[in-house]
Amino acid sequence: MADLASLVQRLEVAVGRLENMSGSGGSGGDSAGGAVSAFVEAFDVIVNGPLALYLSLSQKIGGDVQKHADMMKQAFNSQRQLLVTASSSQKPSDAVLTTLLQPVSKAIQQVQAFREQNRTSPLFNHLSAVSESVPALGWVAMAPKPCPYVKEMQDAAMFYTNRVLKDFKEKDKTHLDWVKAYVSIWTELQNYVKQHHTTGLTWSKTAPRAPAGGCPPPPPPGPPPPSVDLSGSSGGGDDNRNALFAAINQGSDITRALKHVSDDQKTHKNPTLRTTTAPIRTGPKPFASPAPRPAASATPKLPPVFELDGKKWKVFCLILSRTLNFLKQVVYAYKCNKSCLQVKNKINSIILDNCKKMGLVFDDVVGIVEIINCRDIKIQVMGKVPTISINKTDGCHVYLSKDSLSCEIVSAKSSEMNVLVPNKDGEFELPVPEQFKTVWDGQKLVTTSTEIAG
Template sequence: MAELASLVQRLEVAVGRLEAIGGQGGAASGAAAAEYVDAFDEIINGPVAEYLSLSQKIGGDVQKHADMMKQAFSAQKQLLVVASSSQKPSDATMTSLLQPMSKIIQQVTNFREVQRTSPFFNHLSAISESVPALGWVAMAPKPCPYVKEMQDAAMFYTNRVLKEFREKDKTHVDWVKAYISIWTQLQDYIKKYHTTGLSWSKTGQVASASAAAPAAPAGGCPPPPPPGPPPPPMDLSATSGGGGGSDDDRNALFASINKGTAITKGLKHVSDDQKTHKNPNLRSGGPQVRSGPKPFAASASSPKPAVCPAPTRAQPPVLELEGKKWKVENHVGVQDLVISQTELRHVVYAYNCNKSTLQVKGKLNSITLDSCKKMGLVFDDVVGIVEIINCRDVKIQVMGKVPIISVNKTDGCHIYLSKDSLDCEIVSAKSSEMNVLIVKEDGDYTEFAVPEQFKTVWDGTKLVTTATEIAG
C-alpha cells in the first residue's frame, strides 16, 4: 500500500510538470521549473540525508530534532512543486501556502526551549537558531543574504559542539560539517534559480491555498484520485427557470457595464435639501431604522469583575551534581549559593536564577550563566571558558585565572578581573552596557567600558572596522 501511494504521488508530480511544459508558450519556463525542483532534490539527497543519518547515529534529542527537520524540508519541497506548475498567488494565499512549513519551524524552535537540560543542548540550539532560513521563499528580493544570516546565527553553537567533541567523537564533528553544508548548498541553489525570490511558473492556474497540503505519511492510505473534469460552461442563451430576463435585457445590462465611468451620467443629482443627513425633518418623516440594543454600561455602584492574573508555575530550585555537571537552576533571592567540591572535569550550568549570588571554589572546566537576572558570580579558576548568555544585570568576579569570557545577548555585564587574569580574552556579541574593571595596586578597581558602536569603511581591498565613541 505504501508503494502504491508513493507511485501515485510521483505520477501526479510528473503529470503536473508535463502539463506545465506542454502549455502554450510555456515550454521554457516549465522546463526551468522542473529543473529547480530536481536541483532541490539533490540537496535533500545530499547534505540533508547525511545530516539525518548522522543525527540518527548520535540518537536522543538530536535524532528527534532531525525528524522534525526532515518534515520541514519535505514541506519546502512541496511548496517548490506547487510553484513550478502554478502562477504566483495573492499575499493572503501565499501565507496559507507557507503555513505547514511555518508550523514545523515553530515545533523545531519550541523543542529546544523545553530541552534546555539536554546533554545535546548546543546541537539543538544550532538547529533552532538557523531553521528560519527555510523562510527564504518569502524573503524577496534578497533571499540568499537571509539564509547566510541564519547560517551565521548557528555558528556560535556549532563552534561549541566542535570544541566539546573534537577530541572525543568524530561523529559530532561530521554532523556539524553536514549541517552547515545544507545552508551553503542552499545559498548556491538560490543564486542559480531564485535570485530575487521564489520563481513561479508563467503558465498554469494561480496557486490555491490547498495546494501545499502536507503529503500523507509513508504507509498511510493512498491519496484521493484527482478531481474529475470541470462542469460544462453555462449556456447563457437559455433562460433560467427562476424568472430570468430575456436576451435583450441581458444584452442591455452588459452594454451598460461596458460604458465604464460613463455609467454614472444617467444618475439623478440629489440637492442638499433632499439629503437626510442635512435635514433632520426628512429623517423624522421617513422610515425609521431600527437600532440594536445598547451595549451594557456598568454603573458606578456595580462592582467590576476582578481580573485574575494567569497563574505562573514556579519551578523548584536545583543545586546538584549530575555526572560532571553542576546544575544551578531557578533560585530567587539566594545570596549564599556555594559550590566547593569541584574537579577539573566539572562544569557549572546556572539557569533562570534571579537576584542571587553563586560562588564556585577550586579549579574546574567551564561555567555558564543562562537566562539569569541580577546575578552575581564569583569563582577561583576556570581552565576553559566562562559564558554569559541571555542575561541581564550580572556581575562576574575572577579571583584566580580564566582564559576566555564570552558574553552573548546580554544587557548589563560587569566583569572584575584579578591580576592573574589580565590576559583574559573577552568576546561579546549582541550585548550592551558592558564594563570591565581592572584591579589596581591598592586593591581598588578602574572601570573601562566595552565599545558598542563601530565604524566600518572600505580601504580599497577589504573592510576595516574600528570601535567608535558615542558623541553627545
C-alpha cells in the first residue's frame, strides 16, 4: 500500500508539471502531442462553460448554495485530474483504479453529506438538487454504458429543480438562471461522455501502465493435495479392499462386535445423563458434504412499458422521466425506480404501485392520487387534488400548493409521512401521525393520535 500511495503521489506531481508546461506553452492541452489529452480539453469546455456559470450564480445567491458550489468545483477538479491520468496511462489493475477513483468518490460523499447536515436550510431544494445528481460524476466507474447513468442522475434532480423554479418564479430570476445553468452541466456531460467515453473511461493505449510496481503479486498457490492411488498397484491397497469385502460378507454377524448399552447408560431412560456436558466438536463434521442450495429463481427482467390501454396509461419500470399530456384518463405507474413522472394539465387519477425513490409532479387531479406499496416517494401538487391515499408505504413527502390546502390525506399501514404546507416564510413541514390511542368511552371506541406520533 505504501508503494501504491507513492505511485499516486508521483502521478499527481507529473500531472502538475504537465499543466504548468501547458500553461506556459499556450497549447491548452495536458501533453506535448495533444492527441492523448483531447478528451481532457473537451472536459475543460464544460468546466469553463456551464460549470463556471453555475459557480458564478451560486456565488451571487450566496449562503449554503455557494458553499455547496465550492464542493462541486472540487469534485470536478478531482474528475479532471483523473481524466489527465487516464490520458497519459494505460488502464491499471482494479486495485489501483479503485485508489485513483477515491478523490472523486470522496468529493461526491462530501456534497451529499453537506445536504444532510443542512436540512433546515432555506435553500434546501437547491442543496437537494445538487446532492441527488452529483453521483453522475461516478460515470468514470460505469461500463459499458456510462451515458445513460448520467441521464438517470440528472432526472433524479428534476423534482427539486422544479420546486426551485416554482418557489422563485415571481421572486428572483437569479434562481431560475441557476437552475438552467446547473441542468446544462449534466446535459453537456452526457454529450461529452457519449462522444469521448462511449463504453467507459478511455485510457491511453501507448503510454506506460499506471500500476507499475503498485501492488505486490498475490502469493503463489499452495501445493496440490496428495493424489489417491486407485489403480490398486500397491499391496496395501489390495489388503484394505479385501478386508472391506470380508467385513461386508459377514452379513448379520457384523453386529456381534458392537458393545451392548444398558438402560442406565441410555439418555432417554436416564434424565440425569442429559445434564452432563459433552465435548463440543468445533471442526467440520467428518465426511459431511454440504447440501446443495437450491438455485434462486431469478426474476425475469421485463422491458419498460409506456402505453395507453383504453383510458389507462400504463407506466412500468421507467427509468427516465416522462411528461404526459392528457385529459379524462388514468395514469398507473408500476415498479418505477429512481425516476420522475410529470403529468401536465388535468388527469382523472394517478396510481403509483410498488415504486421506489420516485418523484411525482402533477397539475390537477379530478379524482384521487393513490400511493400503494411504495418507498421513498415525493409528491408535488402544482394545482388542485381532492384526495391523496397512502397505503403500505414507507417514506412519503407531499408538497401541497396554495390551491390544494383543502386536500384530504388518507393513510394506512404507512410510516415516515410528511406534508409540506406553504406559508409566508416558505414552507412548514408537518408529520402525519403514525401511532394512535384507542379507548372505550362507555358507548363507542374513541381513537386519537398520540403525542409521540409522527
